[in-house]
Structures are given as structure tokens and as C-alpha cells.
Amino acid sequence: MEALAARPAGPLVAEWLGRMSYDDALVLQREAAARVAAGGEERLLLLEHEPVFTLGRNASAADILFTPERCAELGIAVRESNRGGKVTYHGPGQLVGYPILNLSPDRRDVKRYVTDLEEVLIRTLAGLGIRAGRSDRPERVTSVWVGNDKIAAIGVHLARWITTHGFALNATDEPLPFFAGIVPCGISDGGVTAIERLVGRSIPTPALIEAALGHFGAVFGREIIRA
Secondary structure (H helix, E strand, O other): OOOOOOOOOOEEEEEEEEEEOHHHHHHHHHHHHHHHHOOOOEEEEEEEEOOEEEEOOOOOHHHEOOOHHHHHHHOOEEEEOOOOOOEEEEOOOEEEEEEEOEOOOOOOOHHHHHHHHHHHHHHHHHOOOOOOEOOOOHHHOOEEEEOOEEEEEEEEEEEOOEEEEEEEEEOOOOOHHHHHHEOHHHOOOOEEOOHHHHHOOOOOHHHHHHHHHHHHHHHHOOEEEEO
């Protein structure tokens, strides 16, 4: 079989969007995906969500432990999602990244794509002195761990090799208590942690983004343009 030609390293426009709802971010992803499918520039949307529990394609309502009344009291929205995986939490204190990439012609491998996202996060954390990695347990796929504690969740969707959804990295301790309201990604025998908890200080968001972008460009072979 003839090998596919490598995709030339093209521009990837990375944009910090600040805090926004899950619904608004979903609209932006769909619009960006349509542009990429039509030959437009790839995007990396970086943001922080308003509090929300999202249920992936393999999720069950039983994975949400809080009652609807408790969710409403805490201001946590609940949304179904077409990403892979089960249920997770997004909210203030996380760095969320939604890469809108075209994996054709040479990166048409879902496992490789997820592994590459993990690699970006593992390298970013290593630069902060945090030894993170993948779990060798099959039920803990597509995520990044520090010991028995999850520090980043990954859930993706691909349509004709255009990617949406992505990763959520716990930057501060703020999101951690809300994971008590779910069975995170269906895992009941592990904890959650954050960069702030592990290094003893808060990392400014711009510094965290700069570190992540450098590794993203290296792993995916993209020229990063900051919007």
C-alpha cells in the first residue's frame, strides 16, 4: 500500500476565549469545524467553562450523583455530548482546549490522535515539575493521571476526520469539589487532582497556555498563530 503523503506543517490559530457556557462553545466548535472542512485554517479554542456536567456517548444518567435540585442550587448545567467517554465536569479553574483539526491525509488514526493530546498535556505538566502519565488500566483510557488521581480528561469527536471537543486540564483546586457530584468518566476507585494542589501555587493562565501551545505545535507539527 502506498504511504500517504505527510501533511505540510500549516498554521493553527490558537485563541483564548475566556469564560463561556458549554452551549456557546459548542456553537463555535461547529462553525470552526465547517470552516476547516471547507479548507479553512485549523483552530485551537482555549477557554474556561461555566459549571457543567457533560455526558459523553457512553454515559449513564446514574453517573451523576447530585440530584437535579442540587445541580440547580450549585448552578451546574447538565448537557449531553457527542464526544466519546462518560460523564465529566467542566468549570472555572480548568483550561479547556478544543482543537479543530483536519487529520487527513496522514493522521487518520483516532488512537494516535488521543495519544497525541495526552502527550501534549504530559509534556506541559512535566515542565511544571509534575510527573504525569497514561494509566495502564483499560478502563482509564484517554486521560492523564498523577498516581491514582486524574488531572486531565480527554473526550473527542471526529466527523470525516475533522476533530471537535478535546481536553480539560485541572489548573486550580476550584473545580475539584464538584467531581464529588459524578462518577468521573465512570471511574469510582480514583481521585482527581490539579496543578495548584501539586505545585502549591496557582499558575497564571497565560503562562499555562504558552507552555501548552509550544508542546501542541511540536507534537502535531503545526505552526501556532496566536489570535
